[in-house]
Amino acid sequence: MHPNVWNIAYSTAPNKPQPPPQPQQQQASLISNASTPRQVNIKMNDISNIPETDTSRRRICLKLLFFLLCCLCVVGAGVVPALVITFLASQNSGITTTTIPSTTVTVTCATGLSQTSSGTCVNTQIDFNNCGSVGYVCSSNYTSCSTGLCSSTPAVALSGAIPVPGFGGSISVDDQTVTVVFPLSITLYNYSSNSITVSSNGVLCLGSCSSAYSNTVLPSSSFGGATVFGFWDDLYITSGSSQSVYYAVSGTAPNRITTFEFYESHFGASTQYYHFQIIFYENLPNIVKCLYFETYDGGASATIGVQQSGSGPSMTYSYNNASVSYNTTVTFDTSAGTYSG
Structure with missing residues (x-):
């Protein structure tokens, strides 16, 4: 723990040597009784000299934990679904699945007729709305479809x-x-x-x-x-x-x-x-x-x-x-x- 910037008390052992006084520093009164706390004066410009070792270590640990958590998330994203699928497959192993084939209905048109997309049969030789080919509509200028061509007959x-x-x-x-x-x-x-x-x-x-x-x-x-x-x-x-x-x-x-x-x-x-x-x-x-x-x-x-x-x-x-x-x-x-x- 860092000492209080202004006043920090230490519990010191008996006969512990004290640092020599610094030049131009006023010597503090020392009490010979070892059990009595002592006071130390610290200059303001000494604050920058406080070590940051513990804070740096804490930051490194947090980064390492975050990295490990990310790794676990990436690994889990692939492993968990696989485990779920395996579990579900084991649960359904005794179930028999029956596939019903789809049925396609094919319309057979009589000779001369063509099949439309809706499955109906039309005569493209005479059908006004399917004249010549399915979907071709004659304009109002004509009255009929004759031999696959729009006509006035x-x-x-x-x-x-x-x-x-x-x-x-x-x-x-x-x-x-x-x-x-x-x-x-x-x-x-x-x-x-x-x-x-x-x-x-x-x-x-x-x-x-x-x-x-x-x-x-x-x-x-x-x-x-x-x-x-x-x-x-x-x-x-x-x-x-x-x-x-x-x-x-x-x-x-x-x-x-x-x-x-x-x-x-x-x-x-x-x-x-x-x-x-x-x-x-x-x-x-x-x-x-x-x-x-x-x-x-x-x-x-x-x-x-x-x-x-x-x-x-x-x-x-x-x-x-x-x-x-x-x-x-x-x-x-x-x-x-x-x-x-």
Whole structure:
């Protein structure tokens, strides 16, 4: 311990020699009794001579302790997590982990359709919002998408339209039939079938069919079984356009709707459009509806009606009569033998 700057008492042993007096220093009175404390006078300029050995050692010790603490922190940062992981692993050693593989759903689109990022299928040849490629939208200057190009021709109205195989595209179609098989049956005149034959001349057949282009009065012996004459005329599918016959099934059982959409022109006149739908309802058997968007001559050379067989019975809405204009709807009830429109 350092002595008090002004007055410091020492307990000295007997006969301990005292330092000789310094020059010009006034000698203090000494008491011969060894047990009596003595007084020592110290000059102010002697304060700088007080040793600092103990303070320096304390500073060195503190620095050393701080260094060791830092080392422990660095080592602990790596060792502690490892110990925790090892402990947790030992605790879970008896647990069995089951990994459930993820399932990726792949949508298979029908021929002529493309898959979008959302998993839906679109026809880029006729889809106004996916014209030519998925995501390309035609501007308001156009009314439709035809063969993948924005066009001013009529647009296909059917959502999710699937082209009848072999109809449309790069080959023109004239007087041909194609059979399409569906996941549900269509009922007409109490006859049900999931196999429908499509004639390019505006006719649908549940039985035997014909590609005859020259229309006649009903019943027609050219067609056997239940038949719908949506617009029996000499129709033509022009190549290099969106013209074709399309179909789609919408809704869920037992309320599904099967729709055929005819988008064609007249033979020898590619800009004379004939655009209409033939619709069947799963929950309304024996009923068929025909919806007309555009018919160039209104049906002046066409037959519109239904028949049960080549010998009848049958119902005729019009024969060689311009009776269907834009948005005309004709509904046939083959069970009751009536129609409206």
